Amino acid sequence: MATDEIVKLHGVNVLRCAPDGPPLDGERAALDLIGDAMGLGAELVAVPAERVDAEFFRLRSGVAGAVMQKFVNYRVRLAVVGDVSRHLDGSDALRDFVHETNQGGHIWILADLDALEDRLRAAG
Known part of the structure:
Protein backbone atom coordinates (compact mmCIF):
# COMPACT_ATOMS: atom_id res chain seq x y z
CA MET A 1 0.00 0.00 0.00
CA ALA A 2 1.41 3.37 -1.01
CA THR A 3 1.39 6.20 1.48
CA ASP A 4 0.47 9.84 1.23
CA GLU A 5 3.46 12.14 0.93
CA ILE A 6 4.35 15.81 1.12
CA VAL A 7 5.91 17.24 -2.03
CA LYS A 8 6.86 20.81 -2.82
CA LEU A 9 5.54 22.02 -6.17
CA HIS A 10 6.42 25.56 -7.19
CA GLY A 11 6.77 26.68 -3.60
CA VAL A 12 3.55 25.00 -2.42
CA ASN A 13 3.54 22.15 0.09
CA VAL A 14 1.21 19.54 -1.39
CA LEU A 15 -0.16 16.47 0.36
CA ARG A 16 -0.14 14.02 -2.53
CA CYS A 17 -2.52 11.24 -1.60
CA ALA A 18 -1.93 7.63 -2.53
CA PRO A 19 -4.45 6.08 -4.94
CA ASP A 20 -5.36 3.24 -2.60
CA GLY A 21 -6.25 5.27 0.50
CA PRO A 22 -9.69 5.80 1.98
CA PRO A 23 -12.31 7.29 -0.35
CA LEU A 24 -13.18 10.96 -0.33
CA ASP A 25 -16.86 10.34 0.20
CA GLY A 26 -18.12 13.10 2.45
CA GLU A 27 -17.45 15.65 5.15
CA ARG A 28 -15.75 13.22 7.57
CA ALA A 29 -13.26 12.10 4.90
CA ALA A 30 -12.66 15.73 3.93
CA LEU A 31 -11.94 16.65 7.56
CA ASP A 32 -9.54 13.72 7.87
CA LEU A 33 -7.60 14.91 4.81
CA ILE A 34 -7.64 18.51 6.01
CA GLY A 35 -6.34 17.41 9.41
CA ASP A 36 -3.56 15.40 7.77
CA ALA A 37 -2.65 18.34 5.55
CA MET A 38 -2.59 20.83 8.42
CA GLY A 39 -0.58 18.47 10.60
CA LEU A 40 2.02 18.08 7.87
CA GLY A 41 2.11 21.73 6.85
CA ALA A 42 0.47 21.20 3.45
CA GLU A 43 -1.43 24.02 1.76
CA LEU A 44 -3.01 21.82 -0.90
CA VAL A 45 -4.34 18.26 -0.97
CA ALA A 46 -4.05 16.35 -4.26
CA VAL A 47 -6.45 13.42 -4.27
CA PRO A 48 -6.39 10.87 -7.10
CA ALA A 49 -9.72 10.78 -8.93
CA GLU A 50 -10.06 7.05 -8.24
CA ARG A 51 -10.26 7.85 -4.50
CA VAL A 52 -13.15 10.24 -5.00
CA ASP A 53 -16.51 8.58 -4.46
CA ALA A 54 -18.85 8.58 -7.47
CA GLU A 55 -21.45 10.50 -5.42
CA PHE A 56 -19.08 13.49 -5.43
CA PHE A 57 -19.65 13.73 -9.17
CA ARG A 58 -23.45 13.44 -8.85
CA LEU A 59 -24.07 17.09 -8.04
CA ARG A 60 -27.56 16.44 -6.69
CA SER A 61 -26.08 14.30 -3.92
CA GLY A 62 -24.53 17.36 -2.29
CA VAL A 63 -21.29 15.50 -1.53
CA ALA A 64 -19.12 17.78 -3.71
CA GLY A 65 -20.55 20.90 -2.11
CA ALA A 66 -20.08 19.60 1.42
CA VAL A 67 -16.52 18.45 0.76
CA MET A 68 -15.54 21.64 -1.02
CA GLN A 69 -17.04 23.81 1.73
CA LYS A 70 -14.87 22.08 4.34
CA PHE A 71 -11.74 22.76 2.31
CA VAL A 72 -12.70 26.40 1.81
CA ASN A 73 -13.58 26.87 5.49
CA TYR A 74 -10.22 25.52 6.63
CA ARG A 75 -8.30 27.37 3.88
CA VAL A 76 -6.74 24.21 2.46
CA ARG A 77 -6.84 23.90 -1.31
CA LEU A 78 -8.07 20.72 -3.00
CA ALA A 79 -7.12 19.22 -6.33
CA VAL A 80 -8.87 16.13 -7.66
CA VAL A 81 -6.30 14.71 -10.04
CA GLY A 82 -7.04 12.16 -12.73
CA ASP A 83 -9.44 11.08 -15.41
CA VAL A 84 -13.03 12.00 -14.58
CA SER A 85 -14.30 11.72 -18.14
CA ARG A 86 -16.70 8.87 -17.32
CA HIS A 87 -18.44 11.19 -14.86
CA LEU A 88 -18.46 14.08 -17.33
CA ASP A 89 -19.96 12.04 -20.16
CA GLY A 90 -23.61 12.92 -20.45
CA SER A 91 -23.61 15.59 -17.75
CA ASP A 92 -23.54 19.15 -18.99
CA LEU A 110 -7.42 18.37 -13.21
CA ALA A 111 -6.42 15.64 -15.63
CA ASP A 112 -3.05 14.77 -14.09
CA LEU A 113 -0.18 15.90 -11.87
CA ASP A 114 1.39 17.78 -14.79
CA ALA A 115 -1.74 19.93 -15.01
CA LEU A 116 -1.49 20.58 -11.26
CA GLU A 117 2.14 21.63 -11.64
CA ASP A 118 1.18 23.93 -14.53
CA ARG A 119 -1.59 25.48 -12.43
CA LEU A 120 0.74 26.07 -9.50
CA ARG A 121 3.46 27.46 -11.75
CA ALA A 122 1.00 29.95 -13.26
CA ALA A 123 -0.30 30.97 -9.82
CA GLY A 124 3.19 31.47 -8.40
Whole structure:
Protein backbone atom coordinates (compact mmCIF):
# COMPACT_ATOMS: atom_id res chain seq x y z
CA MET A 1 0.00 0.00 0.00
CA ALA A 2 1.41 3.37 -1.01
CA THR A 3 1.39 6.20 1.48
CA ASP A 4 0.47 9.84 1.23
CA GLU A 5 3.46 12.14 0.93
CA ILE A 6 4.35 15.81 1.12
CA VAL A 7 5.91 17.24 -2.03
CA LYS A 8 6.86 20.81 -2.82
CA LEU A 9 5.54 22.02 -6.17
CA HIS A 10 6.42 25.56 -7.19
CA GLY A 11 6.77 26.68 -3.60
CA VAL A 12 3.55 25.00 -2.42
CA ASN A 13 3.54 22.15 0.09
CA VAL A 14 1.21 19.54 -1.39
CA LEU A 15 -0.16 16.47 0.36
CA ARG A 16 -0.14 14.02 -2.53
CA CYS A 17 -2.52 11.24 -1.60
CA ALA A 18 -1.93 7.63 -2.53
CA PRO A 19 -4.45 6.08 -4.94
CA ASP A 20 -5.36 3.24 -2.60
CA GLY A 21 -6.25 5.27 0.50
CA PRO A 22 -9.69 5.80 1.98
CA PRO A 23 -12.31 7.29 -0.35
CA LEU A 24 -13.18 10.96 -0.33
CA ASP A 25 -16.86 10.34 0.20
CA GLY A 26 -18.12 13.10 2.45
CA GLU A 27 -17.45 15.65 5.15
CA ARG A 28 -15.75 13.22 7.57
CA ALA A 29 -13.26 12.10 4.90
CA ALA A 30 -12.66 15.73 3.93
CA LEU A 31 -11.94 16.65 7.56
CA ASP A 32 -9.54 13.72 7.87
CA LEU A 33 -7.60 14.91 4.81
CA ILE A 34 -7.64 18.51 6.01
CA GLY A 35 -6.34 17.41 9.41
CA ASP A 36 -3.56 15.40 7.77
CA ALA A 37 -2.65 18.34 5.55
CA MET A 38 -2.59 20.83 8.42
CA GLY A 39 -0.58 18.47 10.60
CA LEU A 40 2.02 18.08 7.87
CA GLY A 41 2.11 21.73 6.85
CA ALA A 42 0.47 21.20 3.45
CA GLU A 43 -1.43 24.02 1.76
CA LEU A 44 -3.01 21.82 -0.90
CA VAL A 45 -4.34 18.26 -0.97
CA ALA A 46 -4.05 16.35 -4.26
CA VAL A 47 -6.45 13.42 -4.27
CA PRO A 48 -6.39 10.87 -7.10
CA ALA A 49 -9.72 10.78 -8.93
CA GLU A 50 -10.06 7.05 -8.24
CA ARG A 51 -10.26 7.85 -4.50
CA VAL A 52 -13.15 10.24 -5.00
CA ASP A 53 -16.51 8.58 -4.46
CA ALA A 54 -18.85 8.58 -7.47
CA GLU A 55 -21.45 10.50 -5.42
CA PHE A 56 -19.08 13.49 -5.43
CA PHE A 57 -19.65 13.73 -9.17
CA ARG A 58 -23.45 13.44 -8.85
CA LEU A 59 -24.07 17.09 -8.04
CA ARG A 60 -27.56 16.44 -6.69
CA SER A 61 -26.08 14.30 -3.92
CA GLY A 62 -24.53 17.36 -2.29
CA VAL A 63 -21.29 15.50 -1.53
CA ALA A 64 -19.12 17.78 -3.71
CA GLY A 65 -20.55 20.90 -2.11
CA ALA A 66 -20.08 19.60 1.42
CA VAL A 67 -16.52 18.45 0.76
CA MET A 68 -15.54 21.64 -1.02
CA GLN A 69 -17.04 23.81 1.73
CA LYS A 70 -14.87 22.08 4.34
CA PHE A 71 -11.74 22.76 2.31
CA VAL A 72 -12.70 26.40 1.81
CA ASN A 73 -13.58 26.87 5.49
CA TYR A 74 -10.22 25.52 6.63
CA ARG A 75 -8.30 27.37 3.88
CA VAL A 76 -6.74 24.21 2.46
CA ARG A 77 -6.84 23.90 -1.31
CA LEU A 78 -8.07 20.72 -3.00
CA ALA A 79 -7.12 19.22 -6.33
CA VAL A 80 -8.87 16.13 -7.66
CA VAL A 81 -6.30 14.71 -10.04
CA GLY A 82 -7.04 12.16 -12.73
CA ASP A 83 -9.44 11.08 -15.41
CA VAL A 84 -13.03 12.00 -14.58
CA SER A 85 -14.30 11.72 -18.14
CA ARG A 86 -16.70 8.87 -17.32
CA HIS A 87 -18.44 11.19 -14.86
CA LEU A 88 -18.46 14.08 -17.33
CA ASP A 89 -19.96 12.04 -20.16
CA GLY A 90 -23.61 12.92 -20.45
CA SER A 91 -23.61 15.59 -17.75
CA ASP A 92 -23.54 19.15 -18.99
CA ALA A 93 -24.09 20.36 -15.44
CA LEU A 94 -20.99 18.54 -14.17
CA ARG A 95 -18.89 19.78 -17.10
CA ASP A 96 -20.00 23.35 -16.31
CA PHE A 97 -19.28 22.79 -12.61
CA VAL A 98 -15.76 21.54 -13.33
CA HIS A 99 -15.11 24.45 -15.69
CA GLU A 100 -16.30 27.02 -13.14
CA THR A 101 -14.45 25.36 -10.26
CA ASN A 102 -11.22 25.37 -12.24
CA GLN A 103 -11.52 29.13 -12.79
CA GLY A 104 -10.94 29.73 -9.09
CA GLY A 105 -7.85 29.30 -7.01
CA HIS A 106 -9.09 27.00 -4.28
CA ILE A 107 -10.62 23.83 -5.79
CA TRP A 108 -9.44 22.25 -9.03
CA ILE A 109 -10.37 19.12 -10.95
CA LEU A 110 -7.42 18.37 -13.21
CA ALA A 111 -6.42 15.64 -15.63
CA ASP A 112 -3.05 14.77 -14.09
CA LEU A 113 -0.18 15.90 -11.87
CA ASP A 114 1.39 17.78 -14.79
CA ALA A 115 -1.74 19.93 -15.01
CA LEU A 116 -1.49 20.58 -11.26
CA GLU A 117 2.14 21.63 -11.64
CA ASP A 118 1.18 23.93 -14.53
CA ARG A 119 -1.59 25.48 -12.43
CA LEU A 120 0.74 26.07 -9.50
CA ARG A 121 3.46 27.46 -11.75
CA ALA A 122 1.00 29.95 -13.26
CA ALA A 123 -0.30 30.97 -9.82
CA GLY A 124 3.19 31.47 -8.40
